[in-house]
Amino acid sequence: MLIYGSVDFKGRPALKHNTGNWRDCPFIIGNECCERLAYFGIAANLVTYLTHKLHQGNVYAARNVTTWQGTCYLTPLIGAIFADAYWGRYWTIAGFSIIYLIGMCTLTLSSFVPALKPIECLGSICPPTTPPHYVVFFIGLYLIALGTGGIKSCVSSFGADQFDDTDSQERIKKGSFFNWFYFILGIGALVSSSFVVWIQENAGTPLYRFQKPGGSPITRICQVVVASIRKRDLVVPEDNSLLYETLNNSSAIEGSRKLKHTDELSHIIVIQYHTAIAM
Template sequence: MAIVDAEAPFIAAATDTALAGVSDFRGRLVYRSTSGGWRSALFVIVVEVASTFAYFGLSANLITYMTGPLEHSNAAAASAVNVWSGTASLMPLLGAFVADSWLGRYRSIILGCILYVMGYGMITIVSTLPALHLSPHDDNGLPSMLVAFFYASLYIIAIARGIDKPCGVAFAADQFDPDHPRERVARSSLFNWWYFSIAIGMAAAIAMISYIQENVGWGIGFGMLCAIMFCSFFVFLLGSPTYRIYAPTPGNESPFTRLGSGLVALAKSSSFPFGAREDDLREEEDGAAVTRSEEARTVLRLLLIWAACLAYGVVFAQIMTFFNKQGRTLDRRIFGGLVLPPAALQTFTPVSILVSVPLYDRVLVPALHRMTGNPTGLTLLQRVGTGMAVSLAAVCVAALVEGRRLETAREHGLVDDAGATVPMSWVWLVPQYVMVGVADVFAMIGMQEFFYDQMPSELRSLGLALYYSVIGMGGFISGGLISLIDSITTGYGGDSWFADNLNHAHLDYFYWLLAAISAAELALFIRLASSYAYRNKIVT
């Protein structure tokens, strides 16, 4: 024991005992007084806020880069951004599998950081090449090496995000012992500060990086993201001696393998997921098979709720694409001659989150508690449904504003001038950005807690991956819908709904279509939520 103590990263107090089932990054014993807690969690928070800053610094203005230096059409750029962001949001499914089955959270975060630095470094190189001023296709009509290199860098970043995101908050939470009273309280506080910090990173990135990209240079803007990720990676490594690491246990099943065996057991029982024939089968099955089949049945119920949330992800995808393009056509002057980059308007979404979270927690929840008797004010599904309703209202507002913008362009004879500034203030777009942020406070936080709380404990990493994948699938659906509508509306010789000259386009029609889809899914969600039976006795 003396040898082990001598190898410990810090000298533990004489009365301090080694924590069971936990080691440091070299596999040595760790002690409560010299490991974990806020001192360790803050190192993780730094890298996660930096990764959020970098991601939104890239994604917020990506459509402008694609329609500018890369010369993509509006429809092609919007579809590409949606598919890329969708991939980045679906990758946590793969990342959770890799972390739970093989690498563990600590090494997964390290791998994610390496890929982040590589991806942002590559996109910095692309944006500084003189060839950026050439067409994105060579003389043979094949994609140029420039575009291939650009997309490779984007998808390396998407893979990095998928590896990192399902591990970041979980690894930070690992630094607190849930069986220790004081650390359990601190762990609960971590989640509140985590979301608050992420919102700050989003707001800072959108406001700062978009301005630098358009007014100083794309290469400098992307280079800053690479530098920030490199520095945060270094900070994360500095915290390594203090981390508490729960390594995957050899032979343990991953959540996905466990779910697969549960689905097999469920199929063998020939029982419909929502039926009640299992009573006759319990004598024929062993206890493990029954448990797995019940877990699978629970996941199938949750998948129905997940499917009813996808329209929310489709609306969310428009923030980085068509909301941005709308803003570019408006008068964005502030303080005299200063002109806001259109991507900077996205700042209103995280700012509204920062304002809404304390209002929800300190004002709305107590008021609803007095009305409903529920300690949390709303049940989890009521909270998600409220967010979906606000999202529906946001896209309706966006359609009305776009209709007003088109009318103003016609009144001033600007329909055929693609580069003209429509005499209409950027302030018109603020409500739709703010409403999306408010919807996030209800829907996104509600979904995160719902899929974590209602998923069987052995499958909770899958639950968090489902939460991320709502936005991912929404991006894919949006990209496919845009491509389909673009081909249909241009197939008869008319202008596309997404024409490069937005004064000829019909984004208002597209927004009304999204409103109809959102309304239909909200009705389905309400029907499913009204009959959903919570796993916990205390409904939250």
């Protein structure tokens, strides 16, 4: 049986027993849930990120957040025009989801790649954020605003397209779909605004043990070579306690542990020497 006014992905009249109904609704609801998780996960922490990482004032940060959120609720006009006039709802959702994903990746890179992420504060001194940091961050942020416009305007109506209004049973299922749709939407917003935010603030990163970077190893190698040449005639005392050492168990190189004295290397050299003679 054909569904009047509906076609399949190849443009042929849609068959009722092969398309629509609850078969594909989990994908539609899942897409909306993921979008809400991403959106509210960003929105809930955006002021904090702007003030603590990009070193913006509270007023300026709040204005940037409200501008971005306002843009997110205007871009559905763009998505609706593309869906109704050109691409249809499915391809509009797919295309704008790709834009959304690019925005998320750009936003992630702006806070992860050393050359792109803002410079950390040193105590109470916070260096100014450079234009490249702002540019990459806001490009990602507004790509997300554009991407969410194509999803917001189409997902719920695309879900409604999966049910035939002329069929009394499918009409009841459409009502059930919207119940689940808005329930999952609310769950996604709740989880992203609470659990995801808690994970971002408390889980993972605070639990690791970190070693501070100790500078370039090439510099230290060069220092060793120069010191070895300058002190080539120096007699090394047999008593290790007479060697120059730092006062505690930490290395003079920040982020490294002090190496213990051992005779293993000299033993290896002796073994290699005797092996070479035997050969």
